[in-house]
Amino acid sequence: MNTNDIFNSEFSRQYDANNSRFSAxxxxxxxxxxxxxRDLPADARILCVGVGTGNEIIxxxxxxxxxxxxGVDPSPDMLEVCASKLEQAEIKDRCTLIEGYLDNIPDNVAYDAVLCLLVTHFIQKSDRxxxxxxxxxxxxxxxxxxVxxxxxxxxxxxxxxxxxGWAALQAISSPNIPMLEDLKTLLRKRLLLLxxxxxxxxxxxxxxxxxxxxFQSLLIHAWIANT
Structure with a gap:
């Protein structure tokens, strides 16, 4: 899925504020x-796929x-916000940002860990x-x-x-709990759930x-696996 139409300039600037309901x-x-x-080397190299605004890096x-x-991400607007936040956190000298996808990452570096957080549900099921x-x-x-x-x-x-429960979470930033059928439609249009x-x-x-x-919190699941 090409998400650049979703993660545009205005959306990217408001992304963290709009998703504050997920903070906990x-x-x-x-x-x-x-x-x-916790036991990774002191000089570990971490790859963040779909880095967005950089919260996991920080x-x-x-x-x-x-x-x-x-950090790699196809949205230049999200990366612009990310770069600004990394500079404010004074960690930009330890970070490399790449606009694009996994195949745009140089293959001369092997990583200790890859984080892919809240990204894959945007990817076509056939490509997952x-x-x-x-x-x-x-x-x-x-x-x-x-992941x-x-x-x-x-x-x-x-x-x-x-x-x-997911509807109640959405209502934190809205005056009304959305109807389940409306929420299903939104999920089908924006996300590709497996x-x-x-x-x-x-x-x-x-x-x-x-x-x-x-980890599981409502519809958010997480896994760890080793090579």
Whole structure:
């Protein structure tokens, strides 16, 4: 999916403010990711796929002063916001930002870990497995993949129940809880949800170890797997 029409200049500038309702979830996710990466080398290299406005880089860079980060994103507007935030956080000298996709990343660097947080649900389902194969090529032996995405099986009988909590979350920044049918339509138009077990299968088929499902908050799931 080409998301540049979504992540345009105005959207990018307002992205963090518009997603503040996810702050508690994101803080918990970043905290758990830090625990899972706690034993990486002091000079670890981290690749952030779909880096957006750079929140995961900032979180981990301020805690790990020797880590170096590469962030890749197809949206120049998001990267512009990201670069400004990295400069304000005084960590820009340890960060490289690349406009584009995984195949635009130089292949002369192997990474200790790849973070792909809340990105893959924008990728066409037919292309999803290939993303994990491309990520694996860029990891060191025993390197780690951490992926988080909005996931769910929209065909199951209890999906409406799952969606009701998601609707309440959306209402934090809106005066009214959206109708479930309206929310389903929005999810279908903007996101490409897979059942969590399908994502696990794709990661495994790409050559990773069986992924460990370490986090869920409403429809947001996260896994860690090793090469």
């Amino acid at each position: 979830i994101n803080d918990n996710l970043h905290f758990l990711v830090a625990l899972l990466l 979180y981990h860079a301020v805690k790990n002063h020797g880590w170096h980060f590469t 497995g290939g993303i994990y194969c491309e990520i694996k090529k860029r990891l060191k032996t025993r390197g780690r993949l951490i 988080a995405e909005i996931a769910g099986d929209t065909t199951t009988g209890n999906f409406d129940e799952q969606l009701s 059942p969590p077990e399908k994502t696990e299968e794709l990661i495994l088929n790409a050559g990773f170890s069986p992924p460990h499902h370490f």
